[in-house]
Amino acid sequence: MRIAIAGASGRMGRMLIEAVLNSEDLTLTVALNRPDSPDIGQDAGAFLGVETGVAITDNLAALADADCLIDFTRPEATLTHLQACLEHGVKCVIGTTGFDEAGKQAIQAAAQKTAIVFAPNMSVGVNVTLKLLEMAARLLNSGYDVEVFEAHHRNKVDAPSGTALAMGEAVAHAWGEDLNAIADWARHGETGPRETGRIGFSVVRGGDIIGDHTVYFCGTGERIEITHRSSSRATYAQGSLRAVRYLARKDFGLFDMHDVLAS
Structure with missing residues (x-):
């Protein structure tokens, strides 16, 4: 071709x-x-x-x-x-x-x-990670708070990254929810206690980071982290x-x- x-x-x-x-x-x-x-x-x-x-x-x-x-x-x-x-x-x-x-x-x-x-990310590893997130979200559909963290280089102009959004959508889909209805895109000031069933997003921009993504499933007494890091x-x-x-x-x-x- x-x-x-x-x-x-x-x-x-x-x-x-x-x-x-x-x-x-x-x-x-x-x-x-x-x-x-x-x-x-x-x-x-x-x-x-x-x-x-x-x-x-x-x-x-x-x-x-x-x-x-x-x-x-x-x-x-x-x-x-x-x-x-x-x-x-x-x-x-x-x-x-x-x-x-x-x-x-x-x-x-x-x-x-x-x-x-x-596709928001062409990496084979990222797309396998999305499948793992769907599986985890179906099994951890109650009693766990979900946070999506991503970090990219200082020149990236959109946030959250397309991959972070895809990760949030994978979890929301597994829960039978629309991501836009349950996402917390930012926190500032006196936010009060966290609401159940929300998906939070955190963003870092700096240096020459190619792309790091972690989704946290935070429960009582334990925390599960599913991470993908790009080195090239x-x-x-x-x-x-x-x-x-x-x-x-x-x-x-x-x-x-x-x-x-x-x-």
Whole structure:
């Protein structure tokens, strides 16, 4: 498959480019970046000292040369890229987080015309962790308070992270609840005793933390912690390539990493 990478000069974009170049069955054909990027016109493999013959561009018409786009940018950019994908018949793997409801609905609508894998986290380990959380939440559905903690690098702009939200949703779903109805997004001042059946969120932003997530089930006399820590973005890149290969067999539809891992 011919692969396009959005945000080609970013940390995740570069990790994806390296992963595609190291794969035997995928070919890098398009590298996209913002019009104001100083890297426009440079070879996409320059940071590796490799000449790929693919110049970084802001021209979305270049997507005509791709079969699938991998996008870990920002919601506004991703939705713009997605429209170009529809114009050129390109499939899409979306790891971008921070979408509002309108953005999510736009992705659902696009999936009626092309094949999309949309997941808040492409890591295989994170998606296994989500399954473990569902199991734990069903068994610990009373007598335990749940807190979701996450930490990321100082440049991450959305909070809580998409992965933290997915973890909260996994617990809420197991309880038969809507996360938005039972979430405590922040605490300040005299909050009073904790309400039963709520899910709390705590966020840290600092340094170069790639991604730490822990869900606490706090009971009387004991505490259960389910944790995932990322030490490299390579796990997201490899999960993304797995999603690309899954889409090779799909013409349209909206899928997540659970679909990919189950195939």
